[in-house]
Amino acid sequence: MEKEIAHFEVRGRKVRELRGGDGAPLLYLHGAGAENEFWLPFADALAERYAFHAPSHPGFLDSDGLDEMRLVADIAAHYADYIDAKGWDRVAVAGLSFGGWIAAELAARYPEKVAKLVLVDAVGIWIHDDPIVDLFAIDVARFPERMRRLLFADPKGALPMMAFPDAAEGGDLPDLPDEEILKQMNHMAAVAKFSWNPLLHNPRLPGLLHRISAETLIIWGKHDGLVSTAYAKAYGKLIPNSRVEIIDSAGHLPPLETPDLFIEKVAKFVG
Amino acid sequence: MKHFLFHLMPYRDLPADFSEKHESSWIWPPNSLFDPKKGAVYYNDYLDELCAAEEQGFDGVCINEHHQNVYGLMPSPNIIAAMLAVRTKRVRIAIVGNALPLYNPPTRVAEEMAMLDCVSEGRIITGMVIGGGPEYYSFSVNGAEARTRFREAHDIIMGAWTKPGPFPFYGEHYKLRYVNPWPRPYQTPHPRIWIPGAGSIETMEFVAKRRYAYMGIPYFHIDFFKKNYAMFREICEKKEGYKAHPEQMGLLMPIYISDTDEKARAEYEEHFWYFQQKLLPGLLTSPPGYTSPVSAMRTLKALRSGDTWINSCHKWDDVEKGCFALVGSAETVAQKLVEHAKDIGCGNMLGLFQLGSMPHEQALENAARYAKEVMPLVNKSLPATKEPLPKMVPFPADDPLKQAAQ
Numbered sequence: 185m186e187k188e189i190a191h192f193e194v195r196g197r198k199v200r201e202l203r204g205g206d207g208a209p210l211l212y213l214h215g216a217g218a219e220n221e222f223w224l225p226f227a228d229a230l231a232e233r234y235a236f237h238a239p240s241h242p243g244f245l246d247s248d249g250l251d252e253m254r255l256v257a258d259i260a261a262h263y264a265d266y267i268d269a270k271g272w273d274r275v276a277v278a279g280l281s282f283g284g285w286i287a288a289e290l291a292a293r294y295p296e297k298v299a300k301l302v303l304v305d306a307v308g309i310w311i312h313d314d315p316i317v318d319l320f321a322i323d324v325a326r327f328p329e330r331m332r333r334l335l336f337a338d339p340k341g342a343l344p345m346m347a348f349p350d351a352a353e354g355g356d357l358p359d360l361p362d363e364e365i366l367k368q369m370n371h372m373a374a375v376a377k378f379s380w381n382p383l384l385h386n387p388r389l390p391g392l393l394h395r396i397s398a399e400t401l402i403i404w405g406k407h408d409g410l411v412s413t414a415y416a417k418a419y420g421k422l423i424p425n426s427r428v429e430i431i432d433s434a435g436h437l438p439p440l441e442t443p444d445l446f447i448e449k450v451a452k453f454v455g
Numbered sequence: 456m457k458h459f460l461f462h463l464m465p466y467r468d469l470p471a472d473f474s475e476k477h478e479s480s481w482i483w484p485p486n487s488l489f490d491p492k493k494g495a496v497y498y499n500d501y502l503d504e505l506c507a508a509e510e511q512g513f514d515g516v517c518i519n520e521h522h523q524n525v526y527g528l529m530p531s532p533n534i535i536a537a538m539l540a541v542r543t544k545r546v547r548i549a550i551v552g553n554a555l556p557l558y559n560p561p562t563r564v565a566e567e568m569a570m571l572d573c574v575s576e577g578r579i580i581t582g583m584v585i586g587g588g589p590e591y592y593s594f595s596v597n598g599a600e601a602r603t604r605f606r607e608a609h610d611i612i613m614g615a616w617t618k619p620g621p622f623p624f625y626g627e628h629y630k631l632r633y634v635n636p637w638p639r640p641y642q643t644p645h646p647r648i649w650i651p652g653a654g655s656i657e658t659m660e661f662v663a664k665r666r667y668a669y670m671g672i673p674y675f676h677i678d679f680f681k682k683n684y685a686m687f688r689e690i691c692e693k694k695e696g697y698k699a700h701p702e703q704m705g706l707l708m709p710i711y712i713s714d715t716d717e718k719a720r721a722e723y724e725e726h727f728w729y730f731q732q733k734l735l736p737g738l739l740t741s742p743p744g745y746t747s748p749v750s751a752m753r754t755l756k757a758l759r760s761g762d763t764w765i766n767s768c769h770k771w772d773d774v775e776k777g778c779f780a781l782v783g784s785a786e787t788v789a790q791k792l793v794e795h796a797k798d799i800g801c802g803n804m805l806g807l808f809q810l811g812s813m814p815h816e817q818a819l820e821n822a823a824r825y826a827k828e829v830m831p832l833v834n835k836s837l838p839a840t841k842e843p844l845p846k847m848v849p850f851p852a853d854d855p856l857k858q859a860a861q
């Protein structure tokens with residue numbers, strides 16, 4: 185399958201997706217940063233091993249369906265429909281951050297559809313003594329460095345500086361084109377719709393995770409400032425057939441920060 | 456012209472290093488800084504200032520709702536309105552407003568406004584607001600639902616006031632089996648509705664279609680207001696086919712009067728800067744989805760474009776140029792006010808007479824001078840129109856966003 189950016193339809197909803205590569209299908213669920221907008225190195229590498237599919241969630245880029253949904257469980261149901269529409273019997277699912285939460289709900293609610301599960305720095309559950317940081321309270325326009333510190337092991341690296349640039353000279357807005365700012369606003373609004381309160385989790389999810397039947401790998405960046413490695417352990421305890429692997433040199437975004445290590449772990453686990 | 460005294464009820468005595476120590480004056484400034492003894496003084500001073508407006512000759516008073524901030528200590532404007540309802544006899548009491556998405560169920564607003572309208576024998580003006588962005592953090596209410604919650608809450612309240620109860624309401628956010636509040640409002644069919652806006656076309660269309668009144672959210676450059684009100688009048692005329700009544704529009708502004716322009720500035724300036732530097736920062740904090748990204752972008756651009764927002768003022772000259780406050784002798788204030796109000800076409804002038812750190816006596820004197828010296832000059836140039844206000848239409852037949860529930 186050629187690597188492409190294409191549109192697919194699920195029950196009348198337009199789904200924008202990256203797809204490409206051959207072999208067993210791999211469904212990749214992206215985080216709030218929409219790292220599936222373009223073919224990035226981690227996606228290229230996955231497409232060399234699998235029939236890689238990275239759909240955009242409702243409300244992201246030009247994917248439909250946001251108005252019909254309120255809960256992450258609704259997005260999980262949407263992806264169950266997506267899997268059916270693709271004609272897959274079972275599929276390996278990997279999810280990063282917000283996408284990890286969706287992947288966990290999908291695997292718990294529709295265990296028969298998930299062959300293997302990879303959770304990467306996933307939100308979705310809550311540890312009272314180690315709360316997820318309130319992402320929505322960070323004024324990115326004024327303090328981009330706060331976002332960089334939260335998400336990246338190396339906040340001064342090229343990638344964080346590109347994703348969250350400092351304000352333009354003398355201005356109070358990041359030095360990005362209007363369309364880019366508008367897109368980020370749209371994406372944050374979509375994430376907020378599902379996760380403003382309770383903040384980035386579903387209090388009912390821990391009570392469902394025992395239903396996951398897929399073998400599960402939990403990958404976490406040691407320096408994740410948003411959702412700490414305590415969450416990796418908590419997910420590990422709650423998901424029956426699971427193990428945790430920590431990447432020492434990553435923060436919240438291992439596929440982007442340490443693509444080689446990330447791919448190596450996924451490839452070894454998924455096969 | 457109708458004249459209203461608007462009060463924010465600010466915290467007047469913040470420590471000198473407040474701005475250095477605290478990034479925001481909203482949501483997060485630690486409430487350990489609140490001194491209840493001062494609070495007692497403030498509330499009683501401010502109530503006296505509001506009540507004095509009646510004797511001074513104002514047509515009405517305005518109060519509003521904000522939470523967890525130093526800018527306005529009025530989390531419950533309805534409680535203040537209750538006190539005003541019994542302490543005054545004549546003035547209109549405009550509650551602008553209740554932040555509808557913060558009331559669950561919104562029938563609470565219909566109930567409390569109706570109580571107040573009965574006690575005051577029909578003097579309530581009901582303001583309906585979405586609420587500032589910070590309120591969504593303070594209450595952990597989802598900003599992405601702000602607009603749809605506002606819409607449903609509006610329909611519930613207006614339904615409660617215009618349709619025989621009990622009736623069911625089935626919305627996305629609120630599912631109420633029996634809407635039937637007792638009491639009903641004293642005014643027939645219900646109080647006038649005022650809705651503040653900051654330039655969003657959607658809000659103007661909503662107000663114009665229903666023949667409500669549009670109140671501009673303050674602290675913008677006067678040219679920004681002029682553009683907005685021109686747009687509102689145009690929507691009334693071109694889209695809705697009627698000429699906007701002057702009292703469908705209100706202009707809110709800080710006002711200060713003294714013997715001469717120089718004296719006014721000298722007495723006023725410190726309070727203005729206190730207001731701008733200590734009370735406003737964080738006011739524009741807004742949660743994702745709070746406005747449509749296109750509106751949010753428009754606001755960002757307005758803020759980016761130099762002198763549109765009050766915080767772009769660095770020296771007094773900037774304040775004067777953008778008319779961020781009307782300050783001077785009675786003649787100067789009246790002359791500028793008439794000039795702007797004529798351009799804007801508004802029939803309601805809403806003045807902030809206490810601002811920032813301004814002490815009680817000075818605020819009282821300021822309002823008194825406005826009433827005695829400015830009002831007559833303004834009313835001579837801009838007499839109140841005799842034409843009745845248009846009949847309000849809470850549920851227009853051609854509402855594009857009509858809820859299934861109606």
